[in-house]
Amino acid sequence: xxxxxxxxxxxxxxxxxxxxxxxxxxxxxxxxxxxxxxxxxxxxxxxxxxxxxxxxxxxxxxxxxxxxxxxxxxxxxxxxxxxxxxxxxxxxxxxxxxxxxxxxxxxxxxxxxxxxxxxxxxxxxxxxxxxxxxxxxxxxxxxxxxxxxxxxxxxxxxxxxxxxxxxxxxxxxxxxxxxxxxxxxxxxxxxxxxxxxxxxxxxxxxxxxxxxxxxxxxxxxxxxxxxxxxxxxxxxxxxxxxxxxxxxxxxxxxxxxxxxxxxxxxxxxxxxxxxxxxxxxxxxxxxxxxxxxxxxxxxxxxxxxxxx
Amino acid sequence: xxxxxxxxxxxxxxxxxxxxxxxxxxxxxxxxxxxxxxxxxxxxxxxxxxxxxxxxxxxxxxxxxxxxxxxxxxxxxxxxxxxxxxxxxxxxxxxxxxxxxxxxxxxxxxxxxxxxxxxxxxxxxxxxxxxxxxxxxxxxxxxxxxxxxxxxxxxxxxxxxxxxxxxxxxxxxxxxxxxxxxxxxxxxxxxxxxxxxxxxxxxxxxxxxxxxxxxxxxxxxxxxxxxxxxxxxxxxxxxxxxxxxxxxxxxxxxxxxxxxxxxxxxxxxxxxxxxxxxxxxxxxxxxx
Numbered sequence: 001x002x003x004x005x006x007x008x009x010x011x012x013x014x015x016x017x018x019x020x021x022x023x024x025x026x027x028x029x030x031x032x033x034x035x036x037x038x039x040x041x042x043x044x045x046x047x048x049x050x051x052x053x054x055x056x057x058x059x060x061x062x063x064x065x066x067x068x069x070x071x072x073x074x075x076x077x078x079x080x081x082x083x084x085x086x087x088x089x090x091x092x093x094x095x096x097x098x099x100x101x102x103x104x105x106x107x108x109x110x111x112x113x114x115x116x117x118x119x120x121x122x123x124x125x126x127x128x129x130x131x132x133x134x135x136x137x138x139x140x141x142x143x144x145x146x147x148x149x150x151x152x153x154x155x156x157x158x159x160x161x162x163x164x165x166x167x168x169x170x171x172x173x174x175x176x177x178x179x180x181x182x183x184x185x186x187x188x189x190x191x192x193x194x195x196x197x198x199x200x201x202x203x204x205x206x207x208x209x210x211x212x213x214x215x216x217x218x219x220x221x222x223x224x225x226x227x228x229x230x231x232x233x234x235x236x237x238x239x240x241x242x243x244x245x246x247x248x249x250x251x252x253x254x255x256x257x258x259x260x261x262x263x264x265x266x267x268x269x270x271x272x273x274x275x276x277x278x279x280x281x282x283x284x285x286x287x288x289x290x291x292x293x294x295x296x297x298x299x300x301x302x303x304x305x306x307x308x
Numbered sequence: 309x310x311x312x313x314x315x316x317x318x319x320x321x322x323x324x325x326x327x328x329x330x331x332x333x334x335x336x337x338x339x340x341x342x343x344x345x346x347x348x349x350x351x352x353x354x355x356x357x358x359x360x361x362x363x364x365x366x367x368x369x370x371x372x373x374x375x376x377x378x379x380x381x382x383x384x385x386x387x388x389x390x391x392x393x394x395x396x397x398x399x400x401x402x403x404x405x406x407x408x409x410x411x412x413x414x415x416x417x418x419x420x421x422x423x424x425x426x427x428x429x430x431x432x433x434x435x436x437x438x439x440x441x442x443x444x445x446x447x448x449x450x451x452x453x454x455x456x457x458x459x460x461x462x463x464x465x466x467x468x469x470x471x472x473x474x475x476x477x478x479x480x481x482x483x484x485x486x487x488x489x490x491x492x493x494x495x496x497x498x499x500x501x502x503x504x505x506x507x508x509x510x511x512x513x514x515x516x517x518x519x520x521x522x523x524x525x526x527x528x529x530x531x532x533x534x535x536x537x538x539x540x541x542x543x544x545x546x547x548x549x550x551x552x553x554x555x556x557x558x559x560x561x562x563x564x565x566x567x568x569x570x571x572x573x574x575x576x577x578x579x580x581x582x583x584x585x586x587x588x589x590x591x592x593x594x595x596x
């Protein structure tokens with residue numbers, strides 16, 4: 001894709017607080033949040049094929065970083081702490097689990113979210129005698145621009161990784177891990193570092209979003225949906241290109257905004273599940289993959305590759 | 309002594325249910341290679357089906373005769389429609405496993421929210437055989453003992469089915485090596501769907517038995533799924549006896565932890581899971 005169109009779109013989005021209503025700014029804030037989560041999820045899981053369900057854990061670490069340090073230091077440092085804390089957590093978890101088979105890794109990361117929620121809940125109730133924390137308030141515009149900044153950094157990092165030798169190593173791990181190891185790639189090291197890098201953005205995004213809630217508890221911070229959503233959005237959008245997860249994020253956060261309010265929540269979750277199953281069966285390369293295939297066919301290529 | 313009996317026997321009784329749930333997951337994950345995160349949702353459906361049937365006058369224990377076969381059919385068809393096509397499309401087993409895990413998450417959302425739309429989010433309960441009897445000074449309601457006994461009988465019956473019938477042999481062959489079993493004339497798509505169906509039936513029956521002793525809610529499923537995953541890892545992948553014994557082990561551990569610190573029960577399951585994965589990923593009775 002030409003760089004012109006995305007940059008133009010980005011400028012349009014960035015100027016939203018100037019022309020849009022408060023509702024538009026909030027809506028765009030959620031778009032950008034899910035874009036950050038999906039793109040950073042794809043950095044690791046998209047290329048290696050290891051399904052991480054730990055996004056909610058890293059996001060939650062960011063949320064708690066904001067709750068603990070929000071009053072004591074400038075906002076930008078709080079965001080950095082959120083990112084760094086997530087990096088460290090991901091590094092430790094990755095070092096322990098990324099030698100395991102992919103399916104165990106998925107389970108382990110999912111359990112991590114549950115464990116952190118339970119342990120912090122227990123800690124708050126029995127040791128601190130409280131439930132949840134207050135977070136210092138930030139205006140909607142501040143949240144919007146900080147998230148946008150994180151999104152731009154995420155996209156740049158995702159792009160650099162994809163185009164570098166490092167990205168090539170990741171892709172070869174995804175294709176065949178054993179063969180990748182034989183070509184001299186330090187497989188475990190590459191996986192652990194990438195996993196940790198992808199966690200930075202989730203933690204940073206969590207630290208920013210926490211200020212929107214003003215009051216947080218383990219249930220809000222470690223919501224398992226924050227693990228599933230990025231995975232579904234990325235798979236739906238397609239992980240063959242850097243724009244796939246962005247497309248998926250916009251579609252689902254709009255759907256969520258539309259259906260999550262009020263009593264329709266169960267319908268959203270039902271549709272969410274049905275689309276997840278249908279995408280995996282019928283659209284393995286996602287919407288962007290489908291469009292690319294169709295485009296190739298229209299241009300008259302003899303055969304359209306099935307995997308992007 | 310009474311306290312010890314309370315914890316130990318209480319753990320054994322709930323452990324019988326865990327065994328049944330876990331044997332079901334062991335079939336789905338150990339043989340059909342679908343880490344079915346929606347396993348507990350079939351349990352929830354079974355529990356609510358029994359609740360419905362006893363409302364219109366059936367004996368709750370007899371509802372398993374209906375719940376089992378119906379959920380078997382649901383599981384069987386689900387495998388044939390969703391997971392067979394994922395298996396045939398996947399380039400290698402790793403992709404099949406992660407894609408079917410994600411599809412199972414989709415099914416989890418679908419089934420749970422259908423449940424919420426029908427039964428809402430408030431807990432339901434009914435009473436059946438709730439008079440207490442004393443075992444060496446420790447008091448237990450009859451329903452818990454009966455439910456555990458039913459679970460154990462079904463578990464043993466299924467084990468005998470696996471070891472003594474031709475179909476059971478085909479399932480065990482598929483567990484060891486699906487592609488070779490296929491070459492030996494085992495209809496692998498059929499056998500894997502059969503395993504998935506049996507798994508769903510066991511979850512459903514376990515749900516019926518749970519509804520006899522505990523209150524039920526539409527969000528009850530995931531907790532049992534987590535327990536089943538820990539038990540299957542504990543007992544060894546694909547080992548039915550391992551899951552059976554593992555269920556009791558986890559039941560007793562869980563009973564002890566919830567006596568000491570109720571808030572940490574779920575966390576303790578996860579800690580056991582972590583330690584197992586790091587120290588002995590093949591489980592206590594695993595062969596691989």
